[in-house]
Amino acid sequence: MEALDRVVKPKTKRAKRFLEKREPKLTENTKNAILIKGGNANLTVTETLKDIYALKKPFAVLYKKKNITRPFEDQTSLEFFSKKSDCSLFLFGSHNKKRPNNLIIGRMFDYHVLDMIELGIEKFVSLKDIKNSKCPEGTKPMLIFAGDTFDLNEEYRRLKSLLIDFFRGPTVPTIRLAGLEYVLHFTAMDGKIYMRSYKVLLKKSGCKIPRIELEEMGPSLDLVMRRTHLASEDLYKLSLKQPKALKPKKKKNISHDVFGTSYGRIHMQKQDLSKLQTRKMKGLKKRPAAKMTEEDEGISPKKLKSV
């Protein structure tokens, strides 16, 4: 949209590249996140934002100054920030008497708020509080969601989708197996969401698959859901739309069965049954008289040869 309506033309190549980077693309770049501190943010909230920034690092921007805004009342400033730093995920932290230790996690579509869910922090253990070895920056986490609550209602389903979107990092074609060293585990039970991050230790098990041991790494959060703002059904559907060019082309006449064997279907020309060579019999042989008449009629020499 923006690219086409670019009324003001970029003056330099660099500015043009900059704008092109922000245009809608067929295969999108990794979503970036902005972490915003609200007007009142206590230590817990600030530390949480910092820790999540540490987890997200190459794909996040941390706003260090206060921003007096209330996303559930006015989204315009969030939209402005999103456009400014080209981020489509946000995490907003604030603290007040009515909603202590408040986090708002959300995502944007086309620089407008799609979903946003307010979470209260009940308990927080920082990355620094746990004296353990940490995983390197920019590690792609393994994400695990446990609990049937995540499929219970639309809000939890969206929350799950939002958390996956927020933490999944870049999509990669290959991954180094020894580099799987960090798990984010979300458990929903008793009306709370427990977010835990663990460092993975791969132990020898005697077979091909290693035995897993986990070590708490931090940050760990106990969250409760507060207000929600979910996108309408049709807008959400619009945002899920995939470009036709990216869909794999269907190959015709090839099918697979459950065992993975592929079958091909071949289309043959219709067989000319008149040219079928049947059993040769003396009685059916053409007599010289018949041959002569056929020759007179002017039959192709090829056919004559076969007779």
Next chain:
Amino acid sequence: MAALCVEELLARAEQRAAEPHRSVAVEKELELEFDLGNLLALDRNPPPSMPRAAGAQRESRLRSLARDNTQLLVAQLWGLPAGRAEGATGPLVAQLPEPSYRLPREKPLPRPRPPTRWEQFARLKGIRRRKRTSLVWDEAAKQWRRRWGYERAGGDPARDWLIEVPAGADPNEDQFAKRLRDKREKVARNEFNRLRNIARGALPGRGLHPTGHQSRAELGRATQVARVSTASLGRFQPRLPKEPAAPPPRGGKKRHFAPLLGDLAAERSRQLELLRGLGSKKPPLDLTRAVNKQLREEDAQAAAGKGRKRGQRGKRGRQRPGGGKGPAGGKKGGARRQQQRPAGRKRS
């Protein structure tokens, strides 16, 4: 006796084989769902409820749950086709499948740029972009020079120190100023056309979308649609304060039938008119119009064929096979006229 021995041995061997697997085996009531492209696992099993559990106890339970789930996910990841990166000495890497969990996009789908007015015209006429070399031979400098821009061939006309006054021009006119003015005008006109093309390309009326600036017309259309989007098609919808009294009707025309009984004179004249049309020698086809249309179509086709022959290097002016529809005027051809019938139901 011997048979028993064999069985025993087999069982023992099986046990021994299973022993290492026990350390990596995890029992789950419902199987986990995996999306390996995102390194994601979804565990639908209800976790053991522990509302009263103390902090340390809960932590240990959560950790054991996480361990089990991670073990299952890792088993899946280790089962993926793997290879060594960067030759035989590199680290073991697994090929991840495409992510299957559907997540919303960040921005809407890219829209193809609508053709400009010139592009439309060029396509109609079969005009193709010619690729011109960027260097041309400069006879004066005896050198290959750029066709355009810095140090261009033939020298920059803006830097001429002398301009010949063209024949028929006012001798007192400043030719330098004129050239400058013309150039400025050209730039302004190009910019204007560019903006006009952008305005033309803006899609009209896709409903209200939370992006961009909605124009007055667009908003008006949206209110019109909203007005009739009730169960009673907006019949009982109260008017807004400054809404026009009777909005223009939307959608198709309603059929109106002539009354069955009534105006006999009108019916009679209608029938007579029809009969006269049938009996007359004048063809119902407007010949001039039809011929004109045909000619125009042929022209366009010829132009298209010429363009194709000239070479298929440029992608821009690619031709549709039947791209010879006239721009306007061809629509209301004579063929349409043939179908016209007198209104109303005919009864004889």
